[in-house]
Amino acid sequence: MPRILIVDDEPTILNLLNKILTGQGYDTTPAGDGEKALQLLQTETFDLMISDINMTPINGMELLSKASESYADMGVIMLTAYGTVSTAVEAMKNGAFDYITKPFKLDELVLTVQRALEYYNALTENKTLKSQIVHLEKLDGIIAESPGMRKVCDMVERVAPTNTTVLVYGESGTGKGLVARALHRYSPRKDKTFMAVNCAALPAQLMESEMFGHVKGAFTGASSTKIGLFEAAHGGTLFLDEISSMPLDIQSKLLRVLQDKKIRKVGGSDHTEVDVRIIAASNEKLESLIEQDKFREDLYYRLSVISIDIPPLRTRPEDILPLIDHILRKESGPDVELPLLDRNAQEILDNYNWPGNVRELENAIQHALTFAQNGSLTKETLPAKIVDAVEAGIRSGVITSRRDQFKGKSLKAFLHDKENEFLQRTIDNVAGDKEKAAEELGISLATLYRKLPQKKNGE
Ligand SMILES: Nc1ncnc2c1ncn2[C@@H]1O[C@H](COP(=O)(O)OP(=O)(O)OP(=O)(O)O)[C@@H](O)[C@H]1O
Ligand SMILES: [Mg+2]
Incomplete structure (x- = not known):
């Protein structure tokens, strides 16, 4: 029976979570603060920890960082108050599996817990096997030999199983569509529909009815009721390609749908619940469009919970x-x-x-x-x-x-160049962390610095 550690300093929430998850057949242990949680972690093993972010004296982020350092096989789900999604995003970057905003819906909680447990189970089962598989084949059909692309694949692997909205950036032709499909294929929604819409190719007047559907007679030519992409993608994933081209009025409507998880057809009055995971892609940075008043800042925050940057070839x-x-x-x-x-x-x-x-x-x-x-x-x-x-x-x-x-170079000069190239690659591979690079190279940090080409002023 999976063991879950629940940490919250609000007794009502702690009890509620405890009750719900026990009811689902999990073996739960409640902890009223971070300190208690750390004590428990030292003596017992858990499959999953659910922790509030705002707690004293040890807050959820500190707890998370300790957990991802020492208990990497345990999944962590963070609880966050509505409106503090940016902290939750930070948490995911620091190794949390997913987050839930308070007040939460019962099925959302249960589903996220299930998903996290499945994911971490699969990870531990595959651990020995995985280490033998080269990265190149890690995500089916995505070539990733370079550190930059490997990072992309790691991100995909981590966020695919969650329900989080993902924004994929990359120049034209870098593989944004490919990454979006992989996010769907490696998610629990894989057997449901993957719908893609290119916002740049769709005329503005048609976009609303394409996305949300319309009722019969909503406008001239609407001879019958039609469902939109959201309903068609119910249970699955909707890929909004070239989201930067989405007109502002549709952006507002999209934001509403993301908040309420309900859509209303053009010309209709009923609301229909939809469960759709959104992945958006853009080849221009949305931040600059926000400055030009071409993109809604609130929508941007909703969409960019996690963003994946695909480097140019x-x-x-x-x-x-x-x-x-x-x-x-x-x-x-x-x-x-x-x-x-x-x-x-x-x-x-x-x-x-x-x-x-x-x-x-x-x-x-x-x-x-x-x-x-x-x-x-x-x-x-x-x-x-x-x-x-x-x-x-x-x-x-x-x-x-x-x-x-090779032309006209002494052996020494050639070897020197090659050494530099190798040093630089190693440093790039560990994201610029020179200490780590030195360790990998088997030399001291001082030696590494001595070997690196001296930077000129202002470089
Ligand atoms: N890392 C990769 N491994 C294998 N194939 C790739 C990789 N990256 C891109 N491709 C292939 O390159 C082509 C272009 O990729 P894709 O259409 O996903 O790019 P895009 O970023 O969506 O481009 P655009 O901005 O033009 O829509 C596709 O056929 C895709 O399969
Ligand atoms: Mg594309």
Whole structure:
């Protein structure tokens, strides 16, 4: 029987939670404050902790940080008062599985608890197995060789099982749609509908009725009642792509729906309850649109509970070759010998700066496949625009071709450059934490600093 530790300094809430969860068949232990909770954690094992955020003397955030440090196998759900969602978001960033706002609904509580327990169960069961699987295959169909993409996948894995709204940022072609689908596929809603709507492609006049539906006679041409995307996605996920293009009046309506979890059809008077998880994507930062009064700040806060930033392809060259391989496999189909990418072609693809990101890479490979001869992808098969850009870059010295990296260099200079590259990568891999990097490299922090190129003033 799963064991749950409940921590709240308000006796009424503590008792209520205790009663509900015992009624659900869980083995619960109530704790009236953080100190008591810490004592219990030291002597007993729990599968899940539910903790209020606002408590004295030890508040929920401190409790959470201790728990995620020492009891990583235990899930944590935070309780937060309505209107303090930003703290809850902070909590999720610090390792909480999910949060519940007070006053909570019974089924919401029960569902979140179930989900957390399932997730942590699966984690522990798979632990040994998981450590053997390379990251590359961690999330089906998402190539993630670079630290930046791995971080994205880790985020997806962590937030997918929750009900939280997610905002996905990334330049065009970086994989926002792919990430949104993965969030659905790795969630308990996976067997329900995934609906996607591109807010930029939908005319403003149609958007309201598309999203919420309309009743017969609501407007000219509304010859019958029609359900909208929200109702169609009931129980599942609704992906609002290019949310930055959503007109302000629809933004207000969307906000209402997110708050009330109910929709009203255009021209109708009844409210229908909907249970839909929202994922939104944008290629521009919504903050700047808020400043221009083009996006509602309150909606932004609702949507960006968790945001995932997909880095542009030019900042993660490690992904290029694995992506090419992945695309070739996808395009060629199973059991077919893959075409060969020759060195010149590879060098061009490696050095291009990919303004259109993975989508542009896909197009380039398709182009190459169309013009390939004898199953080999050469420089000549690539789009001329890409080849020209890279060759111009090499001529002007902006790009160092790989062959030139070796030219006219002493062995010492070459090794020095390689060492720098390796140091920098290690530091990037641990998000800039030099102490950790030094540890991984097996050198002292002082040695690491000595080896790093000296930064010039103002850099
Ligand atoms: N990491 C990745 N691994 C495998 N395929 C990827 C990856 N990233 C993107 N792709 C592929 O690249 C193409 C573009 O991705 P997607 O449509 O998700 O990008 P997007 O950010 O939504 O673009 P846009 O802003 O143009 O809508 C898709 O075919 C997708 O499958
Ligand atoms: Mg897209």
